[in-house]
Amino acid sequence: MIAICAFLMPLAFVSCGGAKQEPMELVIERGLANSKQQALLMAKSLEDKDGELPRTFEDSILKTCNYRAWISGFFPGTLWYLFSVDSDKELLSYAQMYTERVEEAKHVTTNHDLGFMLNCSFGNGYRLTGNEQYLDVMKTGAQSLASRFNPNMQLIKSWETSKKWQYPVIIDNMMNLEFLCFMAKETGVVNYLDIANQHAQKTLINHFRPDYSCYHVVSYDTITGMPHF
Structure with a gap:
């Protein structure tokens, strides 16, 4: 069996090496x-x-x-x-x-x-x-998105308050910041850029574990502004 494998392996490499790959443009x-x-x-x-x-x-x-x-x-x-x-x-x-x-x-x-x-x-x-x-x-x-920003929390609230979460913020929220950054550039409303920056900075502090993986949801205490869940 070992001898057969030793014989077939070079043929496999020759076959793979000789195959013409389709140009990426056509793919x-x-x-x-x-x-x-x-x-x-x-x-x-x-x-x-x-x-x-x-x-x-x-x-x-x-x-x-x-x-x-x-x-x-x-x-x-x-x-x-x-x-x-x-x-x-x-x-x-x-x-x-x-x-x-x-x-x-x-x-x-x-x-x-x-x-x-x-x-x-x-x-x-x-x-x-x-x-x-x-x-x-x-x-x-x-304007609608910016209305969900609480300056005391320095974060855009992702979902509504529930029995489980006081001020829930999910990592997906980071992908919506591009919208605010673009609109700041298009309209000159600097506040949109400030909101995006504040949200990103606080997310960087609290959303990531020591191994650089991240939590999906972090809920903040509405009084202290610190994560409680």
């Missing part, structure tokens, strides 16, 4: 083409279902959500990214359609997910088209 092009095809199929499947956005698949059935879901901006964001490398008018039309379905998220003040909701959708739309109406939506959304 990327094929991946983007497949992604475009799938995205358009999904877009068309919900075209007549006003306000609905794709969420996930369960038992081969498409489950949907509305603008209130924290992932509501992901699908329009996907369409915008595909449009950015394709310039297909059909992609543009659907990107605009599904972005509009997220607009009411600009008024959400009950969670910290405005960056996911609006930056993925309206942010990419504004970046690629320069549509000032998209920026107006984002201005309102930035």
Whole structure:
């Protein structure tokens, strides 16, 4: 058996070494083409279902959500990214359609997910088209997100208070800071940048373990401002 393995191993290396690899450019092009095809199929499947956005698949059935879901901006964001490398008018039309379905998220003040909701959708739309109406939506959304910042805590509150948590902050919140930083640059509202910096600094102090892994949730005492859970 050992002799057989010793004989076959060199042949395996010769075979692998002699195989021609497909150029990465072609791999990327094929991946983007497949992604475009799938995205358009999904877009068309919900075209007549006003306000609905794709969420996930369960038992081969498409489950949907509305603008209130924290992932509501992901699908329009996907369409915008595909449009950015394709310039297909059909992609543009659907990107605009599904972005509009997220607009009411600009008024959400009950969670910290405005960056996911609006930056993925309206942010990419504004970046690629320069549509000032998209920026107006984002201005309102930035105000809504900033309303969850407590200067005494120096943090944006992720979720509402519960029996378990007084002032819950999750690590995901860091990904929403990009939205505030971008809006500070676009609007000149320096307070947005200050909020993002304060939140990041306090997260750096309290969210990470000695081995550099992080807690998902840290809840802060609303009186002392220190973690209690």
